[in-house]
Amino acid sequence: MKFKKVTLMALATLLLGGTVAYGATNEVKAVFTNLKYKVSGVAWTPSxxxxPKPVIINGSTYIPISVITEATKTNIAVDKVSNTLIIGERANSTPLNKESIKFKSRVGYSQNPAYTIFDDKNYEEVIAAPGISYDAEATFYPNKKYQTLTINAFVIGDKGDTAEIHLVNSATNEELKTIMLEPDTGITSTEVNVAGVSEIAVRFKSFDGVDFVVLPTSQYK
Known part of the structure; x- marks a missing residue:
């Protein structure tokens, strides 16, 4: 996902307020301000x-990162190791299974060749939700570190069967994305904006008894 330079400059101004001495820890005096927000011309309030409220320091206004992230759907995170502010996608992707995943009934890791082999490629281990005739659920934990989540998935069933994967922000109950899947249509790759999201409820829904498969090529960035 790419962002225009003007957007990044605006974000930097809002967050950093002007000149900042990196690597230095200085005590400053701040004044809280009851600043009101508008997003694309419409009044907006953080969920x-x-x-946290904005503050004024030496005449410059500083907006909390969490507020900017929610308002713009742009991931903003601090890498404490490199002391770097990251805006948008990270340079390197992180496999979905490298972050925490909690499985509920009827969902889990599988090494069943019926699920791991697709188009003569063996994915070794996948996330599978077999025989779903109503729903099943898992939870992904991006922990507010990423801009996007790419889900690579397919379903096994009969022609005409329908299946959906719903991804919901557990904190706000906001529907992040609904992925529509059908058997015999190949692998579906879907990008989901997960900026500012800590926990994702993943709901596999079908009334046709299909098998859901999420591939290990799914990744955060």
Whole structure:
């Protein structure tokens, strides 16, 4: 996902307020301000009840990163190791299974060749939800570190069967994406904006008894 330079410059100004001495820890005096927000011309309020307030320091206004992330759907994170502010996607992708995943009934890892082999390629281990005639659920934990999640998935069933994967922000109940799948249509690759999202409820839904398969090529970035 790419972002225009003007957007990044605006974000940097809002977050950093002007000149910043990197690597230095200085005590400063800040004044809280009851700043109101508008997003694309429409009045907007952060979803968190105790959302941090903007502050004014030496005449410059500083907006909390969490507020900017939610308002713009742009991931903003601090890499403490390199002391770097990351805006948008990370340079390197992280496999989905490298972050925490919690499985509920009827969903889990599988090494069943019926699921791991697709178009003569063996994926070794996949996430599978077999024989779903209503729904099944898992939880992914991006922990507010990423901009996007790419889901690579397919379903096994009969022609005409329908299947959906719903990805929901557990904190706000916002539907992040609904992925529509059909048997015999190949692998579906879907990009989901997960900026500012800590926990994702993943709901596999079908009334036709299909098998859902999520490939290990799914990744965060």
């Amino acid at each position: 968190a009840k105790n959302s």
